Structures are given as C-alpha cells and as structure tokens.
Amino acid sequence: MSSIRLLVSLAAIHDMKIEQLDVANAYLNGTLEEKVFMRPPTNLANILESIIQKRGLSNVVGEKATRMLEDFRDGKQICHLQKSLYDLRQSGRSWHMMLDKVLRKLGAIPTNADPCVYCVGRGEDATMVVIYVDDILIMPRDSNRIKQFREKLCKEFEVKKLGNVGYCLGVEFEVEKSKITMHQRRYILDLLKRFGMENCNPISTPMDPQTKLVKPTTAEEVKNFPYRELIGGLTYLAITTRPDISHAVSSLGQFNNCHGKVHWTAANRVLRYLRCTLNYGLVYTNCPDPVRGYADADWANCAIDRRSYTG
Template identity: 40%
Template structure:
C-alpha cells in the first residue's frame, strides 16, 4: 500500500489512506479481507487492478457483510448489525424458541465468585462468552452484562451460566438490533462517561464506561473517555475532517469535573494525579470540554450498572440503537 502511494493511519494501523485534493480513498484490511471506500472511483479501480496483480483477488461488490457484521444502507445512513450471528448463536444453544427476556441482566444482581458449588461446562461457557464479547461491537446494550459474566471465565458455576442464558434470551427479543450511523454534516465529537465506584461484589473494583458520538472512580473513567475522544479526533483529522471546536465529554459527577479544572484539589487524590494532569492538559489546549449532565440523562449508565427496563430502553433510543428488521 505504501509503495502505491498510500499513507498508513496512525489512529488505526490497518487503515490506509490516499488523498488527491478533495478526493479520498480508504482501504482497511483484516487478514485477507479488505474493504475499500471513498469518493474517488478512478483511484479505486486503479487500486483494485494493482492489488489483483499482487494477490489473487475477488471483488464482492458493495459491502454487505464483513467479519460477521451486516451492513445495510439507505438515504438516512448506514446500519450495522449481527442478526445472522445472533440467530446462529441461538440455534447452537437451542434457544431459538426460548421465552425472551426484557433486559440482558437482572437489576441488583448478586453475581460473584463462589455463588454455588455446582460447576458448569467451562469450555462451553468460555466459548459462549467469547462470542458475546464480539457481538458487543454492534450491541452495546449487552456490554455491561457481558463484562459481568466474563469475570467468571476461570471457574463458572450454574448461576453464571444462567446469567449468560439470560443475555441470549434478551437477544432473542430482537436479534436484528444494531447501530445506526446517521447521515449528516455535523462532525462535532461528543462523549458520555460514567463509573460505578467499587461496584463489584467480588473484588470491589469499579466499572467505567463511555459512549462517543461523531456528533474518583468517575474521574479515572473520564480519562478513558478522553482517550477515546482523542483517538476519534486523530482519525477524523487523518480523514480530512479535523474537529473545529472542543469535544464535549459529559459527566454526571461534579467532583470529577472540579478535580479536572482545579489543581488545588489533587492533593487529596494522589492516585489520580497522572489522569488529572492528562485531562487538564487537554482542557487547557481547548481540545476537550467537560459539561455536567444530570444522572437521568447519563447515557453511559447502561455500561456500568444494571438499570430498570424503562431507563434501559430510553437510553437505547437516545443512542440510536434500533432494529430495521422489527415489524412496522
């Protein structure tokens, strides 16, 4: 790719870019699967011819399926889902005809190590959870539940397997759910970050999570959110769409926001000093901004805790997680 005049992305080393004025061609590769896109049809044809001389190639036409991810296009944007992946998973586990669950995990669950003495098939459990981890790429609605069951891979019990089965029963409810990337001209980058401080029953560790739109423990979770925003900013810059104003990272913890802005407070929080300097530097350079968001509007909540079905589905709507296969 470099010999043919392409530049390797620093944001993603599997991405190669070539720019000619306002024309852009992008190629992304995973082992022997390649996706080419852009607005320069002539360059794409040249690239295809060049690669065909170097490798045995097959043009599969417009992108519809890639690494288990289904791609659907419309005038409104691009929709990504893993419907076939979900249905195959349900068929393998004998749950195609199961009674669906309304949420992927129970509220106030008490899942921990040593819940009961009855073990379950370890290899089968690990394989199932591994497949659910991959599914979370297009199904962030199961991300928290999967993060919980993945903590017991080394010694799963029947209770842990029941929790995995509940995730599968939730998937049966709407196997075609996925992510809608709407078509618009707004390239403002916005993020939401949240953390459940010492929420793990097993080891009292915290769970942090963040959502990004192109468009204390809480504080440490903020640093992860900032890293994601910076990565998106770098990628957009390489694609020729550098954000023109500070990116917003919404947080529902005022103390965390105060620590980020106020250097005096860090004396009481030595364990987050590195994160504090990292975040404050980005604030001072006007790369990010930290607006406060009320807890009821905190979209990242579903990544850090089990919430009631009302909050859960309200968040999914705001996140643009939908189902184009659902009956109208």
C-alpha cells in the same frame, strides 16, 4: 473493529461507497525470511506423476516435477519451503508484510493510529483502505478511484471482487443514501442455535438487577457448562455492533475461571435478550450534531473486591 466503525461513519457523512475485496489464498503469497523445512505431503509421488502427465517433460513445470520425483524416489524426504503456507507460525506476518509492501507501492500510507488502515491521496481525492487479514474494504471520496485501485491490486494478487459491502467479518451492512446500518442478525441466530436457545422466550433486558454475581463457594456449584465459549461469542458481538450488552458481558467475563449455575443462567439471559432484539444494530447517518460521550463510575459496587468500574 473501532477503525471500521469510524470509517463507516465517515462514509455516511461524505456519501462514500464501500467496496469489498477478498484475496484468494492470501497466506500463500507471503515470502519466508527463514529457512523452513517440512516432510513431503502424503501422496506426493502420485501428485507429481499426475503433473508430469498433464504438463509433459518439455514444460518448465513438468521438468521441476520430474526432478522432485527423482529426488523423492532417491530417498530425499525433506522439502525446503519457498513460499509461506497456512498453519506456519510466521505465515500471518509474512502475508501482512507482503500486502503492506504492495499497498505502499500503490501510494497507500498506513495511519499512525492503526497500521491496518491506509490512506491514498488527500482531501477530495482521498481513498481509505482498511484490511483485516485477507478482507479489504475500500472507501473513496471519488468513486472512480475504486476501479483504478482495484485493477492495480488485481495485478499483484488473485482478488475476488465482491462489490458493495454486504457481509463482512460476521457483520451485515445495509447501505442507503447517507445512511449505513451495521447489524449481526445472522451471527446472533447462529449463536442462539449453537447453544440451543433459538426457541427461547425473549426478554427485554440483558441483566437482572437483583442477581448478584459472586464466586461459587462450594465445588458442587461449579458445573461443566460451555461458559467461556458463550462469553467469547457474546464478547465479539459486544465489541462489534452491540454495545448495549457490553456491561452484561463485561460482568460475566470476570467469572470465566470460576463460574457456576447462576452465571450460566445470567449468560443465557443475555441470549434471551438478543432473541428479543435481533434487529438492533448501529445506524450511521449524515448528522450535523457533534459527538457526545458519557461516562459513569459505580463507586465500589463490586461485592467481591469493592473496585469501581466505569462505563
């Protein structure tokens, strides 16, 4: 996500278009290096018979289906996989290796900082490509490069052309001239609905400074709340487009294995804050000012172990 945010900021500065592509059935394109065997799928005989009827015996596919059906009826109950399938342990790696091979063939070179960010060309001819499993974002300095790169990629895979980026990885993009906004209004609404907080009373701060989060002292304090599920959803939001809840989520995340009602109430307060700030997000513009960073240490403010947290 940090790579995507960085490239979006560059796109805003240089007035670059961002186009989104999606590879259909991506994992099925992977090539297996190991020998992998599997039991025949349910209703394999019926499926093969249907293929034979549609393709006929003179067709190559029909001939293969006929041989498979004969083997299956002769008692051969094991299949040797030729291609990667979903749910294999190595399917993600196989797909990435295949995509990386194709991108390199097209002249794309992965960056040293992030192997999922590629660069094609240099200077005014540079095109940035960022991949997230099967989602691909293309950002060219010259808009004519998008069509060329897209056509080459379509020759290798079945690619869905989604046009200018609008919604990707739970993030909504709004692109104007020299201004790009990233927000997660839809994601927040889904999160509020999942935890029954869509009609909650909004509040203007994510944490109550008077609340001190400590480990529960008795077994009665520990309740069966879906606490970790909520913290996981909030964490993705914090690291993507909502750094304003980062401190609250970091503090709450320390109690994933030892939470009680106080922690659950504090986590729900973050949801109430999000209800109040649905339209908040990151806005990137062509700003000449340099980037400034700020850091702060709280000097052993943690009441549990007296450690200092920077932020």
